[in-house]
Amino acid sequence: MTGMNHIAILPILIPMAAAVFNLIGGDGRSNRRIIGINIGFSVLLLLVSILLVAVLAQSDTAAAAVYPLGNWPVPFGIVLVADRLAAVMVLTTSILSLAALIFASARWHSRGTNFFPLFHALVMGLNGAFLTGDLFNLFVFFELLLAASYGLALHGGGRNRVRAAMHYIVINLVASFLFLIGVALIYGTTGTLNMADIARAVPHIAADNVGLFEAGVAVLGIAFLIKAGSWPLHFWLPNTYSSAAPPVAALFAIMTKVGFYAILRLWTLVFANQTGPELAFGQNVLFVLGIATVAYGSVGALSSKALDRLASYLILVSAGTLLLAVAYNVPGVTTGALYYVVVATLAAGALFLLKDVIDQVLPAEAQILAVSLEFYGDEEDVIDEDQEVSRSFPAAATLLGWCFAIAALVMAGLPPLSGFLSKFAMLSAAFNAPSAPTAATWWITGALIISGLFVLIAMVRNGINIFWTSLPDDGGLALRPLEVGPIMVLLALCVLMAVFAGPALSYFADTAQFIHSPQNYIDLVLPKGETP
Amino acid sequence: MELTLAIAIGVLSASGVYLLLRPRTFQVIIGLSLVSYAVNLFILSMGRLRMDAAPILSGADADITNYADPVPQALVLTAIVIGFAMTALFLVVLLAARGLSGSDHVDGKGD
Numbered sequence: 172m173t174g175m176n177h178i179a180i181l182p183i184l185i186p187m188a189a190a191v192f193n194l195i196g197g198d199g200r201s202n203r204r205i206i207g208i209n210i211g212f213s214v215l216l217l218l219v220s221i222l223l224v225a226v227l228a229q230s231d232t233a234a235a236a237v238y239p240l241g242n243w244p245v246p247f248g249i250v251l252v253a254d255r256l257a258a259v260m261v262l263t264t265s266i267l268s269l270a271a272l273i274f275a276s277a278r279w280h281s282r283g284t285n286f287f288p289l290f291h292a293l294v295m296g297l298n299g300a301f302l303t304g305d306l307f308n309l310f311v312f313f314e315l316l317l318a319a320s321y322g323l324a325l326h327g328g329g330r331n332r333v334r335a336a337m338h339y340i341v342i343n344l345v346a347s348f349l350f351l352i353g354v355a356l357i358y359g360t361t362g363t364l365n366m367a368d369i370a371r372a373v374p375h376i377a378a379d380n381v382g383l384f385e386a387g388v389a390v391l392g393i394a395f396l397i398k399a400g401s402w403p404l405h406f407w408l409p410n411t412y413s414s415a416a417p418p419v420a421a422l423f424a425i426m427t428k429v430g431f432y433a434i435l436r437l438w439t440l441v442f443a444n445q446t447g448p449e450l451a452f453g454q455n456v457l458f459v460l461g462i463a464t465v466a467y468g469s470v471g472a473l474s475s476k477a478l479d480r481l482a483s484y485l486i487l488v489s490a491g492t493l494l495l496a497v498a499y500n501v502p503g504v505t506t507g508a509l510y511y512v513v514v515a516t517l518a519a520g521a522l523f524l525l526k527d528v529i530d531q532v533l534p535a536e537a538q539i540l541a542v543s544l545e546f547y548g549d550e551e552d553v554i555d556e557d558q559e560v561s562r563s564f565p566a567a568a569t570l571l572g573w574c575f576a577i578a579a580l581v582m583a584g585l586p587p588l589s590g591f592l593s594k595f596a597m598l599s600a601a602f603n604a605p606s607a608p609t610a611a612t613w614w615i616t617g618a619l620i621i622s623g624l625f626v627l628i629a630m631v632r633n634g635i636n637i638f639w640t641s642l643p644d645d646g647g648l649a650l651r652p653l654e655v656g657p658i659m660v661l662l663a664l665c666v667l668m669a670v671f672a673g674p675a676l677s678y679f680a681d682t683a684q685f686i687h688s689p690q691n692y693i694d695l696v697l698p699k700g701e702t703p
Numbered sequence: 704m705e706l707t708l709a710i711a712i713g714v715l716s717a718s719g720v721y722l723l724l725r726p727r728t729f730q731v732i733i734g735l736s737l738v739s740y741a742v743n744l745f746i747l748s749m750g751r752l753r754m755d756a757a758p759i760l761s762g763a764d765a766d767i768t769n770y771a772d773p774v775p776q777a778l779v780l781t782a783i784v785i786g787f788a789m790t791a792l793f794l795v796v797l798l799a800a801r802g803l804s805g806s807d808h809v810d811g812k813g814d
Contacts, residue, residue: 307778314785321792330803334811337728337800340793341809344735345723347789348742351782355742358774359749 178223179238179253179302182261185216186295193288206276209287213269216294220262227255228678233691237304245698246368252304252696255682256509260301260432263513264425266664267520268294270657274524275418277653282327282416289326293319293422300429304696306354306364309433313350313398317343320426323419324411335414342397342407350394356387367696370440370689385452388441392434392453399430400490402463409471409483417527420479421520427486428512431493435505438497440689457498458611464491465618469625478526478633482519485582488622489515495615496597503600504615505683510676511593514665518581518590521661525574528654529637532567567650570659572638577662579630584623589669594619596676708748715741728797728807732790739786743779750775 189212196205227234235254239245253261272290280286296316303309321343324336358364360380361372376384397404408427412420434457442452468487475481489511496508581590598619601612668675685691715737722734750772758773797807804811 307781311781311785314789318789318792321796325796325799330811333796333800333803337793337796337809340789340796341723341731341735344786344789344793345738347785348738351742352745355746355749355775355778358778359751364774 175226176236176238178219178226179236179251180240181219182216182223182253182265182298182302183251183295185212185219186291186298188212189291190288190295193285193291205287206280209291210269210272210276212291213265213272213294217262217265217269220258220265223253223258224255224262227253227258233685233695235695237696245696246363246365249308250304250365250696251302252367252692253302254685254692254695255678256432256436256686257301259509259513259679259682260428261298263428263516264294264297264301267425267516267661268297268422270520270661271418271421271524274421274527274654274657275416277651279327279416279418283325285322286326289319289322290422292316293323295319297425297429301432304366306357306366306369308364310347310350310354313429314347316426316429317347320423323422324415326419327416331414332416335410339407339411346394346397349390349397353387353389353391353394356383356390360384360387365696366437366440367693371693371697373441388437389453391437395430395433395437396460397430398427399434399494400427400464400487401430401460401494402467402487402491405464405467405487405490408487409475409480412483412486412523413477413479417479417523420482420523424486424519424523425516427490428493428516431490431497431512434494435497435508435686439500439505439686440692454498454500457494458614461491461494461496461498462614462618464488464494465622467491469622472629473625475629476633476636478529478637479523481629481633482522482526484629485522485626486519488582488626489519492594492597492619492622495618499601499604499611499615500687501600501604502680502683502687503603504597505686506676506679507593507595507597507600509679509682510589510596510668510672514581514589514593514668517661518578518665521574521658521665522578522582524654524658524661525571525578528650528658529571529575532571532650533637568638570650570655572634574655574658574662575630575634575638577665579627579634581662581665583627583630584619585627587669589665589672592669592672592676594623704752704754705748708744708752712741712744712748715744726808726810728800728809731809732793732797735790735793739782739790743782743786746775746779746782748775 189209192208192212193205196208223236227236235252235257238251238253240249240251243249268290275286275290293316296312296314296319299312300309300316303312321336321340324339325332354364357369360376360383361369363369363372373384393404400408412423415423438453438457465488468484468489468491471484471487472481475484492515493508493512496504496511577588580588584590584594598616601615602608604612719734719737719739719741722730722737725731725734753771756769756771758771758776760767760770800811801807806812
């Protein structure tokens, strides 16, 4: 692995190079050549991430690329750790960002200034947050991705976007301050910022300081829960996501997963497997918040008439599901959750993109209807009895319908697609866990199945609204290949994840095993034979 | 000294949170600045308060107990820079929102 360790920094360097290139060579006016180079950078990032995952998948379970920046000795310098979890998150980011970038290159990139540099900066922040093994460095990468996301949330301008972005900025600034307070408290009590070193130091914290340490972790947890979109800290999310430009919203689909990732990484590392009074600190709180988030997201999905709002609430549902899975704290459930995080992110991203394509082909009156339904309810909804429900679709509408159907199946978790497999993996592991079934098992079962039903109803109703009542009859809808292509690729990947579920799940099972034995991570990062 | 600093942090964060919850964007931005000052002082205090102690060791045989912890000072420097940049960015968005909605209410409503 020695030569391969350098690969850990490439997912950060490539987007940075792309952003710098755009600032210097982009000169604001993006032409075909500039777009081509940008997509080239994104493809390069994707290849590097695939290589990273492939290398890790062939090594043994505890292998990871550990890269001390500037070669400073580990607990003192900043270290990047590309283990299996980080690698799979980086790969998901690369796939989603390439799809969103290609989609944006059709027309959205020219709706405002500096789209490409901000886009690559966001990808750089995401990858950095996944790869870093240092708590303060995690803060810096969070700020980097947030700063870029502020710019992107405003991309396209307009009163709604500015208002939503302003709320988003204030909430995230406050979250950043909470993050800093948490980090400072953890540093004050453990004397280190390296995640592995914190995990090592936790059992040795002086008894007077344990309360302070737990307060620090709780404050830090609130900062992460705000990013993860957990109830009741999620109110910024639906507005921001549904008013952002579609390719931006698609990339935002992975931003809540950064919060999930940080919670999974730190909580399993520091708390979940400690013995004694530190055992599973905050587990019940996480579980209850997960249930509440799933419930709120499901009800919100039912209440939304517009597709982009529905997609935002689906993001909340998946955020809640992931919180539940983390709080359940069993390797098998984590396996399912990791599988779920990949497919849910890809499907949600595809849904945001699909919404924009549908908006272009829908007649204007249907859009006004959707908006007014959102505001005034639908008492006046008259069903035309004479109209045939089934009619022959032109090819383009069929294509969009299939895309929508696949996204709906994945998000609702119906067989035979990957959404079902991930939920099945979570539930079967929850029932096979030692001392199961407990009350928590029934809660997680209920939450997953009922939220699936709610999501299905919401998606079907939206689909009927769009494809059976609103699409124009005359065939030959004008679609841009650059816009439909990425959607089809994202959804095809969701289908492929179901076809190749065996290898994928065995990779995720190894990942979960690694996450749930934190001593592996500590041995990997910290130099051997160091005594506390 | 601990008491002075604790009171300063408490007053700054209390006024900051109060202003954050106000409906005008200008109050919000001043609130954000106050909270960021409080947070910066708090980070500094986490390295333990020391008077007249340098953060840089001199010589290999220096006694480490005579020196202040340099890490929180480095952290606070980063936090100040990032907080300042974000506040400046928010100021731009605030002006844009004021221009677009004609009101300085955070929801863009007229009063």
